[in-house]
Amino acid sequence: VGAKVFVEFLKRLMLNAEKPVFLIVDGHPIHKAKMVKSYIESLDGKLKLFYLPPYSPQLNPDETVWAHVKRKVSSQLVESAEEMKRLALRALRSIQKLPELVKSFFRQPECRYILG
Numbered sequence: 765v766g767a768k769v770f771v772e773f774l775k776r777l778m779l780n781a782e783k784p785v786f787l788i789v790d791g792h793p794i795h796k797a798k799m800v801k802s803y804i805e806s807l808d809g810k811l812k813l814f815y816l817p818p819y820s821p822q823l824n825p826d827e828t829v830w831a832h833v834k835r836k837v838s839s840q841l842v843e844s845a846e847e848m849k850r851l852a853l854r855a856l857r858s859i860q861k862l863p864e865l866v867k868s869f870f871r872q873p874e875c876r877y878i879l880g
Contacts, residue, residue, distance in 0.1 A: 767797035774803060778811055788814045788878065790824060825878070828869040829859065 778785060789795040795813065804811050821827045836855035842848045859865060870878050 765794065767794050767799040770794050770797075771799055771803045774800070774811065778807065781810065784809065785811050786814060787811065788816060788824075790816045791818050822874040823877070825869040825872070825875050828872060828875070829856075832859065832865075832869075 774787075777787070794800070795815070800813075804813065816823050833852055833855040836858075837848065837851045840851055842851065869875065
């Protein structure tokens with residue numbers, strides 16, 4: 765995933781945004797790329813990125829999502845990379861259907877800062 769793909773994601777995110785959007789991201793160079801900064805500046809404050817401190821995966825709810833996916837996939841017998849991808853996508857799609865599970869990722873003590 766490059767800066768161009770991240771900007772496309774941000775464009776989709778902002779498509780129907782009626783209020784300002786605050787997005788928490790890690791310090792990956794893509795999140796700080798010139799193309800990304802330029803796009804954000806073009807939105808006149810409607811999108812604000814907040815960066816997690818370096819080496820702080822415990823503050824990132826994404827890590828809880830991936831841990832959940834790993835638990836689901838590791839309980840399966842995987843015989844190919846394609847099957848691994850299929851199982852990971854299935855696990856991610858199952859999370860989409862479980863809003864209480866998603867909410868629980870943000871209730872982790874380290875991630876409560878997100879809730880205000």
